[in-house]
Amino acid sequence: xxxxxxxxxxxxxxxxxxxxxxxxxxxxxxxxxxxxxxxxxxxxxxxxxxxxxxxxxxxxxxxxxxxxxxxxxxxxxxxxxxxxxxxxxxxxxxxxxxxxxxxxxxxxxxxxxxxxxxxxxxxxxxxxxxxxxxxxxxxxxxxxxxxxxxxxxxxxxxxxxxx
Numbered sequence: 104x105x106x107x108x109x110x111x112x113x114x115x116x117x118x119x120x121x122x123x124x125x126x127x128x129x130x131x132x133x134x135x136x137x138x139x140x141x142x143x144x145x146x147x148x149x150x151x152x153x154x155x156x157x158x159x160x161x162x163x164x165x166x167x168x169x170x171x172x173x174x175x176x177x178x179x180x181x182x183x184x185x186x187x188x189x190x191x192x193x194x195x196x197x198x199x200x201x202x203x204x205x206x207x208x209x210x211x212x213x214x215x216x217x218x219x220x221x222x223x224x225x226x227x228x229x230x231x232x233x234x235x236x237x238x239x240x241x242x243x244x245x246x247x248x249x250x251x252x253x254x255x256x257x258x259x260x261x262x263x264x265x266x
Contacts, residue, residue, distance in 0.1 A: 106192035106214035131175070131247055138170040152254060164263050168254040175243040175251070189215035 139150040152168040159165060193214040242248075 106216050109189065109213040109215050112187075112189075112215070131244065134170075134173065134175065134247070138168070138173065158263075159260055162263055163260040165258055165260055167258055170251055171255040171258060173251065175247050188218045190218040192216050 135150065138153050140153060141150040142148045152170055154166045154168055157165045157167055191213055195212045195214070
């Protein structure tokens with residue numbers, strides 16, 4: 104196995120997490136596509152919430168916006184944890200592109216290969232490193248929460264008109 108730059112591996116893991124966040128953003132867009140009607144021919148026209156009518160009893164009904172029945176937090180990535188063990192294959196002194204990047208004018212590059220995972224520190228070789236990266240998602244966008252709250256406030260019983 105060829106050695107790889109540890110920075111490239113870390114950037115790849117970060118890119119995977121960023122990609123997951125982009126997927127989450129797409130889920131929110133699909134959420135609106137699923138629960139709102141819009142005129143794709145006339146861009147800029149308001150979207151209208153899809154509603155269902157619920158009969159409470161013989162004399163009352165409610166119009167319920169479908170968006171109010173969704174918990175968007177359930178759509179979010181809660182935690183992504185990556186555990187990997189690497190063996191240091193080589194190091195190389197590298198000039199930083201910018202002094203602000205590292206706070207110094209040069210940095211060490213680590214070239215690593217993936218190694219088997221050792222559960223205990225005693226079994227781990229001195230040239231092996233165990234890395235644990237945790238990416239946590241943030242709360243759903245406040246706008247989505249507010250829209251759902253506003254639609255939820257509109258729900259109330261209405262007398263059913265007699266035929």
